[in-house]
Amino acid sequence: MSRSEGAARAYVRPMRGWWRRNPFFIRYMVREATAVAVAVYAIVLTTGVVRLAQGEAAWNGWLEALRSPWSLLMHLVLLVAMIVHAKSWFEIMPKTMPMIFVGRRRLAAATITRTGWGATIVVSVALFALAFAFSR
Amino acid sequence: MKRSNAPVFWLLFGAGGMLCALLGTVLVFITGIAVPLGWPLAADAMAYPRMLVLAQSVPGKGALFVVIALFAWHAAHRILHSLHDVGIQNGATAKLACYGGALAVTLITAAGLLRVGF
Numbered sequence: 001m002s003r004s005e006g007a008a009r010a011y012v013r014p015m016r017g018w019w020r021r022n023p024f025f026i027r028y029m030v031r032e033a034t035a036v037a038v039a040v041y042a043i044v045l046t047t048g049v050v051r052l053a054q055g056e057a058a059w060n061g062w063l064e065a066l067r068s069p070w071s072l073l074m075h076l077v078l079l080v081a082m083i084v085h086a087k088s089w090f091e092i093m094p095k096t097m098p099m100i101f102v103g104r105r106r107l108a109a110a111t112i113t114r115t116g117w118g119a120t121i122v123v124s125v126a127l128f129a130l131a132f133a134f135s136r
Numbered sequence: 137m138k139r140s141n142a143p144v145f146w147l148l149f150g151a152g153g154m155l156c157a158l159l160g161t162v163l164v165f166i167t168g169i170a171v172p173l174g175w176p177l178a179a180d181a182m183a184y185p186r187m188l189v190l191a192q193s194v195p196g197k198g199a200l201f202v203v204i205a206l207f208a209w210h211a212a213h214r215i216l217h218s219l220h221d222v223g224i225q226n227g228a229t230a231k232l233a234c235y236g237g238a239l240a241v242t243l244i245t246a247a248g249l250l251r252v253g254f
Contacts, residue, residue, distance in 0.1 A: 015223060016223070019221070019222075029218075029221075032214065032218040032221065033218075035210070035211045035214035035215050035218060036211070036215065038152075038156055038160065038207050038210060038211040038214075039207075039208065039211035039212070039215065039237070041160070041163075041164060041168075041207060042204050042207040042208040042211060042241055043208075043241065044167075044168070045167070045200075045203070045204045045207075045245075046204055046208075046241050046244050046245050046248070048167075049191070049200060049204070049244075049245050049248035049249060049252075050244060050248045052184075052187055052188065052191055052248065052252060053191075053247075053248040053249075053251035053252045056184045059184045059187065060184065063171075063172075063182060066167070066168065066171070066172040067172045071168070071172065072168070072169065072172060072173070074168075075164055075167075075168025075169050075172075076169065078164045078168060079161060079164045079165060079168070079169065082156070082160035082161040082164050083161055085153075085156060085157060085160060086156075086157040086158075086160065086161060089153055089154070089156075089157040090157060116157065119158060120157060120158050120161070123158045123159060123162070124159075124161060124162035127159065127162050127163075127166070128162055128165075128166065131166050131170075131177055131181060132176075132177060134181070134186070135177055135178040135180070135181030135186075136178070
């Protein structure tokens, strides 16, 4: 038996579909998939900026496209993805940021996560109120 | 030693991720659901004259540019690393596709915002 044949017979663990084998990995991949939603939304907004620059007719076409059932459905998916993104971002934040000490005790991870959520709620309400007042 | 370019992409990823966690949900709700449905915001909330004023003002222009560009760079960085997870090598082609895409979004947004005028 030649060496190359031996190498060809060596067992290689198949990696295809690895993430479907464990619920932990499925959750990981769902979290990672939210990046695609962020990219899609960035493209939607860029298209809006381009259409706005092209004039009123182009802009109204973009608004009309946003009213289609497919767009509404897509934005519903994007909305869920954005919430999942925010959730995972604030859960990971205590692990990625430098340790904070209050007095001699380390600030708890749950406090950091809750602060993040709190900030998102405040910012969301403020921006929505601004849009509401702006559109009256 | 050659300096790594990783911190630049990491910074854009981090800033974009934070901005997206704070603003992503409410922005998608406003532009993609509330205004198109006409509820609970007015259907003409994003009418042309209003959006023109927003995009022509310096703060409005800045906000639009920062949000769109950072969302794009954040997504590009994460998609690049997820590609590796599904077995696509994290080589020059994948980097060019991901970061190139983010760069294209950035440049197109900048061009559009300049064309809108001041």
